[in-house]
Amino acid sequence: MNTATLNTNRLWAYLQLTRPANIxxxxxxxxxxxxxxxFAGFDNPLPVAWLLLATTGLYGGGVVFNDVFDAGLDAKERPERPIPSGRATFRGATVLGSVLLTIGVFAAAQVSSLSFSIACGVAAAALLYDAYGKHHTFFGPLNMGICRGGNLLLGVSILSPMLREHWYLALIPITYIAAITAISQGEVHGGKRSTGVVALILMGVVITGLLALGWLNKSYFLAVIPFVILLTWRVLLPFIQAVGEPSAENIRTAVRSGVLSLIVLDATLSCSFAGLPYGLLVLILLPASIILAKLFAVT
Structure with missing residues (x-):
């Protein structure tokens, strides 16, 4: 293998660590x-760009450190992953994760001090999850949900005063991610049906909450319904299958569908506040994420 090919493979390995589809x-x-x-982003798109860069760094750094902390375990259970396979080094991954988290916090600081504070909180929560949280049956799902809820509030912080009015929205991704994280605990060796039932109930709570939110903003309620139907189809069916037969393969399918369908969840939320065009704009990200998921691991 020549040097150019070796460098390309190494670069690809580090890119795999960031899980682009998830970003x-x-x-x-x-x-x-x-x-x-x-926020009317068309008038001043710069804060939007800074926040998108911030979440890229925060999420990318968080998932890179997930592999860093799991390097020993992956060597036994998933030796094909970048670090245990030797395609990426432990030190290199640590540097990459640190740089990405720093970029995330720096970019958020360009918007406001509130955005900076939220970004710091998300970074800390991500590292806590990577190091300790994911090993706990109850705290792990909650910890990961807080990361996603904080990410949503990072967007709200583009207009700082609005955080007081919409802080409760974080509960939706917190519950959603808690459901996915709960069921994902069996994605290597298979899971327990009882855990799957809890995850299914939590997902039902999320869907009910989205409908209730759409009803509160009645002018967009009819537009919200198709998004909720799409989310239900993409998430509930794989979850039900995983509960009926909690094999590792079914659980991985449910987790993969749940992670990618976060975009549908966000499109539904967007539609509830900004109408159908904005919801469709967010939904356009779904095909891009699905394509990337065929190239890079999601879980």
Whole structure:
């Protein structure tokens, strides 16, 4: 293998660590938060760009450190991953994760001190999850949900005063991610049906909450319904299958569908506050994420 090919493979390995398909779902979180804040991004797109860069760094850094902390375990359970396979070094991954988190916090600081504070909180929550949280049955799902809820509020922080009015929106991605994280605990060796039932109930709560939110903003309620139907189809069916037969393969399918469908969740939220066109704009990210998911691992 020549040097150019070796360098290309190494670069690809580090790119794999950032899970690009998942980063696109993080963009959707921020865009949904911006919609909830009522920010007119077409007049001043710079803060939007800074927040999208911020969430790219925060999410990318968080998932890179996930592999850093799991390097020993992956060597036994998933030796094909970049670090245990030797395609990426432990030190290199640590540097990459640190740089990405720093970029995320720096970019958020360009918007406001509130955005900076939220970004710091998200970075800390991500590292806590990577190092400790994911090993706890209850705290792990909650910890990961807080990361996603904070990411949504990062978008809301584009207009700082709106955070007081819409802080509760973080509960939706917190519950949604808690459901996905709960069921994902069996994606290597298979899971427990009881855990799957809890995850299914949590997902039902999310869908009910989205309908209630759409009803509160009645002018957009009819536009919200198709988004909710799409989310239900994409998420509930794989979850039900995973509960019926909690094999590792079914659980991985449910987790993959749940992660990518975060974009549908965010499109639904966006539609509730900004109408059908904005919701469709966010939904456009779904095909891009699906394509990237065929090239890079999601879980």
């Amino acid at each position: 696109v779902t993080a963009w959707a979180d921020v865009l949904a938060g911006i919609a909830a804040a009522g």
